[in-house]
Amino acid sequence: MSGAKSVSPENRTVIGLTFGNSNSSIAYTVDDKAEVIANEDGDRQIPTILSYVDGDEYYGQQAKAFLIRNPNNTVAYFRDFLGKDFEHIDPTHNHASAHPKDVDGAVSFTIKDKAEEDAEPSTVSVSEVATRYLRRLVGSASDYLGKKVTSAVITVPTNFNDKQKAALLAAANAADLEVLQLISEPVAAALAYDARPEAQVEDKIVVVAELGGTRSDVAVIASRQGMYTVLATAHDYEFNGVALDKILMDHFAKEFLKRNPSAKDPRENARGLAKLKFEAEATKRALSIGANASFSVESLSDGIDFASTINRLRYETLSRTVFEGINRLVESVIKKAGLDVLDVDEVILSGGTAHTPRIASNFSNIFPQTTRILAPSTNPYAINPSELGARGAALQASLIQDYEADDIDQSTHAAVTTVAHISNAIGVVSLNAAGEEIFVPVVPAETAVPAKRTVHVAAPKDGGDVLVKFVEGNTHIKVTKPEPKPKEDKTAKVEDAADSDEESDFSDDDEEEEEKREKVWKIGNTLAEAAIRNVKKGGKVEVTVQVNADLSVILTTREVGAQGGVRGQLNA
Ligand code: ATP
Known part of the structure; x- marks a missing residue:
């Protein structure tokens, strides 16, 4: 700067x-x-x-x-x-206010901003x-x-x-x-949550859905010891608050015309359109809190007053395309980050449109129950989405x-902002109770570098010589199919399934039909091996992984409480 x-x-x-x-x-x-x-x-x-x-x-x-x-x-x-530059702007939203103009390529507006009656309009x-x-x-x-x-x-x-x-x-x-x-x-929204006195600094993957009036921006962020790394972003200019206003404007304009068949369409004159928009937005906001909302405009068209009501269910049905567009945006950005919904620990809803209860409840259907959906309608501790930024x-x-x-x-x-980060987790191989090899993460994936982490791993219970194997780890999603159903209502189930597919965001999912999806670690490349001699019975091994800014890695291991240890360096 x-x-x-x-x-x-x-x-x-x-x-x-x-x-x-x-x-x-x-x-x-x-x-x-x-x-x-x-x-x-x-x-x-x-x-x-x-x-x-x-x-x-x-x-x-x-x-x-x-x-x-x-x-x-x-x-x-x-x-x-x-x-x-003027040629790169989208003036769609300016049709009902001062229009942007091209002044030597620069975007400008011509407005009367002076007091004198006869003053020339200014170009600003x-x-x-x-x-x-x-x-x-x-x-x-x-x-x-x-x-x-x-x-x-x-x-x-x-x-x-x-x-x-x-x-x-x-x-x-x-x-x-x-x-x-x-x-x-999105980082500002994540900070607003993480800086709360009761918040615990934990490693997590956060999706921030920033839902405004003219744009919907979604970001996947890795939070590692209070450092944020933006992993992927997606932007949309179609499924937004203005689109929801438009749906209500059309709905009430049609109702007005039905009741007043000889009146002019209020959408065809600028003032009628502006009044519709103003009131539609107020109705939309009221529907975020209540199950019903009123809509009332004086002299909407041809001097005719108009008053009506709408309930939330009707509004949600009309707005389905917009809500589904927002769902798709969220799903696409998680994919773009190379992650699965199961990897996401927290979803932060931010921006005015994030007050919409249906949007938050749709997210609850997309993500597993273990994911915290931070929106006013799904979480009593949520911060007002309009204030997060x-x-x-x-x-x-x-x-x-x-x-x-x-x-x-x-x-x-x-x-x-975006900083260098590791893409795979680094950890060690240990044995579980069944004697199978498992991956113990030391530095989680997407950690911004430089970073240094230490974990303690139990040595085999009889102690002795312990081989520490440093490996990369990545997760994959294990899918377990449900048990087949009893045959008698097979046809009914097939119909149900087709139905629920189409209605996925709107009908309660049939729990029994769902396959089980869980995140499991897969042991990847071996980075190094180190042997520690004569570990005590019931002893523990300390493992430290340090990833430097140039992505070179220093691995250290020793018996907890013992002197010395083994140290090795890997170049990036
Ligand atoms: P953008 O830059 O995308 O135009 P913004 O960040 O400037 O948006 P926000 O205040 O985040 O603005 O979002 C504005 C949108 O949120 C408007 O469409 C507004 O109608 C909508 N909105 C505000 N409050 C609510 C509410 N309680 N329920 C539903 N929608 C709301």
């Missing part, structure tokens, strides 16, 4: 920020706990929207309300345009829009904290490229904000705020 704005550590007031296409949020830490800040309107999820009326600038929820009456001077869904670049918006966020945070906020950690999607990051940094700097670090959204960013900001900008750049950057 050379050349970027920097503030000396003693003069900093830091926050964590998420800056989404749909919403943004702000958090800060107090006594090592992250808190999300409400802006002056009382909002914690602040719509990423700016609107201009008679030269006054509105932001957040107030600006969002102007999408109905003042769409041309309201700029929405602009974050993803930062750092992109997306960078300038981002700066103005970030300035408002920082202003709200400063008002809340009672001192000027100087610095922030900001979350970005995992597929933000260097140009996009540079554009975001420049926009933040122009808003007089020092960016301590950009961290990826900002909380994680704030925690990271408080961790690094005492460092000089240059040191942050060099030391912490890699820790939370």
Whole structure:
């Protein structure tokens, strides 16, 4: 971040920020706990929207309300345009607000942002829009904290490229904000969970499903002793919150037309469409909490008021394609990481759309019972999915705020992005009670390097000379077919099976029909062997594996409590 704005550590007031296409949020830490800040309107999820009326600038929820009456001077869904050329943007979501324009290749908006009646509209670049918006966020945070906020950690999607990051940094700097670090959204969500006082640092594979308004991003992360490694990511721009709004908009528009056959379709005029959208989103949110929700719009079309209700089941049936798209996205990224659902210890649902109970319960069907699904509807200890990113960013900001900008750049950057990691586990061969060889992992797969781990393994019970065999280990999935069923209801079962295949996300699975899948270790290549002489009866052997940054490995073993030992080095 050379050349970027920097503030000396003693003069900093830091926050964590998420800056989404749909919403943004702000958090800060107090006594090592992250808190999300409400802006002056009382909002914690602040719509990423700016609107201009008679030269006054509105932001957040107030600006969002102007999408109905003042769409041309309201700029929405602009974050993803930062750092992109006009020819590479997708303006789909901007049809009902200020349209992006091509000004010498740069994305810009033409809006009336001056007070004078006869003033010419201004052409404002997306960078300038981002700066103005970030300035408002920082202003709200400063008002809340009672001192000027100087610095922030900001979350970005995992597929933000260097140009996009540079554009975001420049926009933040122009808003007089020092960016301590950009961290990826899924890592921020994982941090928000792992930094809780009751959390235990454990090695785990975490899937973070970041479900927003305009995009769904899923990442598989290996967490190894508090270090995060992003193993695989997937991005989707079709199965998202906006698609769910659209489903409800269409549903109620059709009902309106059925009741008022001679009225014009509200979707065919801009104001009707904006009203439908606004209310559909509110109805959708209500359906995340209640079994029923109302929908009511004054003067929807031809001056006719409209009021109706919908229940959650109906909504879920209508939205099935979107939910299934999200399921597929999650399954695909696990595959891309070379893993199986059985490898996943935790699924974190993050982002506004993650409040949807059906999405979380579908995940419970995809993953085994041993996987923790962290969503409000499936886990009482889940953190509000809309707050995870900002909380994680704030925690990271408080961790690094005492460092000089240059040191942050060099030391912490890699820790939370993709770093070198080993792909197979390294461990030793031991014998189980039945005398069969088994793999005992010392360093789990996907551990970021450098890393050093030690385990104690029981020696054969009579002691004596022990041969320690260092090997690579990998897991495979053992599938056990169910016992065949009694024959009498065979036809019925066949139909059931076909049915349940198609309905897999929506019907209760027939437990008895399921085959058993379990993760088992397979012993791979032998790396080295070491002999330890005269181990005591009932003694233990200590095994240490150290993987260096260049992926060379140092293996050490000795009898626990004894002097000396055997040491060997393998080059990468
Ligand atoms: P993106 O960048 O993908 O556009 P974002 O990160 O800016 O999204 P989020 O606040 O994470 O924004 O997600 C916004 C989406 O979440 C909107 O579609 C909104 O309607 C939806 N949403 C917010 N709260 C709920 C809720 N309680 N139930 C269902 N959906 C919700």
